[in-house]
Amino acid sequence: MKGLNPIEFVAAIKAIIDGRIDIPQRLAGNQALGVLLNRRSVRDFSSREIEADVLAAILEAGRLAPSTVNLQTWSFCTFDSGSWKKTFGANIPFKASRAVIVLGDAHRMRLVIDEFPFKPLVEYTLAVMNASIAAYAMNIAAEACGASAVMLSETGRTGFYDAKYLKEKLRLPDGVFPLMTLVFGYPKGRKPPMPPKLPLREIVFDGAYGVPDQKVLEAWLKQMMAGYRATRVISSFKGQLRRYLAKVDSAENGLKEMIFHRKEELRDRGKKRERIS
């Protein structure tokens, strides 16, 4: 990955600005669509606290999210600034007012439905997929209430990159997978601009997978680097990737252990019990 020269930097910034949201004209006044498309990952919060009723609406959106066969394979660990500090010895990332650690939960349903055989990849996929959906529902609910959030997978050991660490910290039983932390607050000043998104023709295919356009991808990469340089003083896109790569070995090993090395008792449960008849 090469750096940008000044001409490339200016061209990339212009491309970011040109690549904004495309809402069809007839739908331009649609409030719910506006909330959805104008969501941003906010990392700079004012001192205003998240009100109790806004937090209730956020959690309700997570609770009512859709899931495979309505199995609700998620749990939410909630924190205010005090309980976060007590648990992790630091402020909530970005000094947000509230935090929710979102867990994929394949443990709870086993307490009443004992027919599931131990199929670790199926269970893990189910848990991650459903919990991700619930997390995003909470994020959009916050936006609907004028608050904001950011989803963290790595920052401050708050997501699946530190799954094993979080499993111990939160005393999670086998089959519960830490996925990400959502931190909530009210944005301080204007929300950040949208990061550069790939054009629709690069991600949407008609009927079968198409070959991605290398030039479009390279232009996007330049925009990512330029965008980081323009908006962040101490961080860069390369730096961000480097932080992830530094932890990728331990992340992989932690996931492997959590997904596959579950207790024998659980693993054999499906075989011992009566099957659905």
Place this chain on the structure above:
Amino acid sequence: MKGLNPIEFVAAIKAIIDGRIDIPQRLAGNQALGVLLNRRSVRDFSSREIEADVLAAILEAGRLAPSTVNLQTWSFCTFDSGSWKKTFGANIPFKASRAVIVLGDAHRMRLVIDEFPFKPLVEYTLAVMNASIAAYAMNIAAEACGASAVMLSETGRTGFYDAKYLKEKLRLPDGVFPLMTLVFGYPKGRKPPMPPKLPLREIVFDGAYGVPDQKVLEAWLKQMMAGYRATRVISSFKGQLRRYLAKVDSAENGLKEMIFHRKEELRDRGKKRERIS
């Protein structure tokens, strides 16, 4: 899993009706929150087609969804009824007007960022998490436009339960993981009622994981059985689980192959190339 007697059936139906959405009073008129909380999985569509601009808004919501380091690890395969029939030899499930197969895509970013070492579980988690979020964004966008959708993981071989089959059908490169199919249309008549959801106290924990309440879980299970019996003529909750269990072995093996057995060339790529410096 035991069946329900008539008294249990009536009690469970009453509990479903009592367990509806809980929107805080001050937020009751919030349109965006209403769209989010009133979303339903719709499986009965009218003949009205999804208009081009509504489809555009749906795809735009997927395109602009948040993702880890903005890597946009997803692709969307779109179908109308004709192209679906050509590919799969059947109607779109539930005779919906449009379908989008949502793919977790860890392939595309490798075409321009070659520093990623082969860490299959990290990549898979990233791809599934982000693609799930994008899928739900498309679902909510449809709801915002008055249309509806249902996310399918198994019905008609349309999700991760048939990942290997779909990989061949859609000619997916290694590192692209079929996750689910969203089918879109306008609901025929009233939307279905909300399926029974666990109460907040069963899924939300303060600071550390709590022990789920077995009685609450058992009551929920009864509601699931009663809800299926009350709303579906030919299906039951047990029947639905049975369909999943019948395919769980092949699903597990398919996922294992897709996640771990990728091409050597790709696997070793991160080692050969220059690392981020």
